[in-house]
Amino acid sequence: MGNILAWPYLGTVINASYFVTAYLFIMGLKRMSSPKTARGGILWAGAGMLVATLFSFVNPAMGQHVPAVNYVLMIIAMAVGGGLAWYSGRRVAMTSMPQMIALYNGMGGGAAACIAAVELFGAEHHQRSVLALAVLGAIIGAVSFSGSLIAFGKLQGLIRKSLRSKVLQIVNLLIFIAVVAMAISVVVAGNSDNMPLLTAFFLAALVVGILTTLPIGGADMPVVISLYNALTGLAVAFEGFVLQNAAMIIAGTVVGAAGGMLTQLMAKSMNRPLTNVLFAGFGADEGAQAVGGEGGALKPIDVTDAAVMMAFANKVIIVPGYGMAVAQAQHKVWELVQMLMDRDVTVKFAIHPVAGRMPGHMNVLLAEAEVPYEKLMDRHETNNELDRADCVIVLGANDVVNPVARKDVASPIKGMPILDVDKAGTVMVIKRSLNPGFAGVDNELFYMDNTAMVFGDGKKTIQAITEAMKAS
């Protein structure tokens, strides 16, 4: 068998395959940005990935003689890593999607950091500009790796505490400065055989990712995951420059820019600048102040009353939140809605941009239950229609309907655009307990005169209301 790696035109063939991949990625992403073509988009991007992966087995950048052991390791790693991720991605419930994205994203960042490690620790001599890009990609990749894992742990409920203190932030800043200083010294020295320095550099970068993410509360996680997603893209692009790999440069940069834009959009819909998300700490310990109690008391009602209220309404608006996701109630909700529609009740869903743990989280879940698009309203539409609704059902949403955000009092969610559900005729809040939402703020809405509380698990309660309505 001739050595294909020694074939002189191989480089051109590989570059051509990466060109095709870059095209497929961009077209795929473009298609994913419109609801009609979104489904095909992932297939395009997937095809691109397949092309690049297959051709990379014979990438001449690996040298002309790649030992068999390297190939064996490569195939084992791909089978194990890809297999486990494929399996977990198939099995996981739709409600756990946010943390899975965080996990896979962290893996990408870690891979970028590994490439940097191989390049930096390796004996090969690099130009200073290449070294600079390698260490830059290493920092970003490592931070994205450890940060995403913390985000995963938080959303999965493995890490419950939000550590927060000024001291911690200062320590983190000092470590970050140390990371930058070590990075500069690696580049200035122009060589990369200083093992202790490089090891300290990588470890410190990992610590920065951990300490940056630990203080951030769950409500802000979507923004943070999106930010790490963009960062991983950038790290991949930088390592692409190091490896002279056009597919990595283009795909990484496109993701970096697109992810940065998405992060901005998300931060905007929460009315909080990104710096605030990262450095202010939100939903951690400042929310403990009591705001409730200025209007009347809580009015708990049972499911029969709830069923009657809905059945005799003209217009019902449902506001789903994370509680619906946790209870997996979306299918039962749609059943109830169909029953209401049979009784000529107009029903709409009001989707707050950051309801749940990701923007669009509710849309995905309702789409899973096959709720048609036309039933969903965004925040503006909802607020225009709320005063004409005689019944609003808040299902497991909390911070996004808290009127305190409109008030001029010190509160972590002050100024956040909310759904003004308190303007509707009656508000029915379905909730497991009186625990505050992720922002840790007590909700005035619950104490208002036109608010009734139905305590219970979202799915069971909706089911019970449906039964009650059937019986009536």
Place this chain on the structure above:
Amino acid sequence: MIEGFTALYIFMLAAFTGYEIIARVPSILHTPLMSGSNFIHGIVLVGAMVALGQAHSPFGLAVGFIGVLLAAGNAAGGYVVTERMLEMFKSSKED
């Protein structure tokens, strides 16, 4: 070879492409798009393969192995999750 200003040009044009694609996206697609772009940076797999392929030392082999493992996870997981999300959009669209 991609170097110096050529690299900068690629970087700039790709960044504009990324911005343009996302600029006017309805919010319902934010999560699938985040997931989709998460899949696309799984291209780091090809870099990890090259890094492992050129490794000679045990250290290089070990780190390269971890790199390929993580990158393959990024690509495979990212694809499955995105595909599952978009699948739902399709079914509700056809009604």
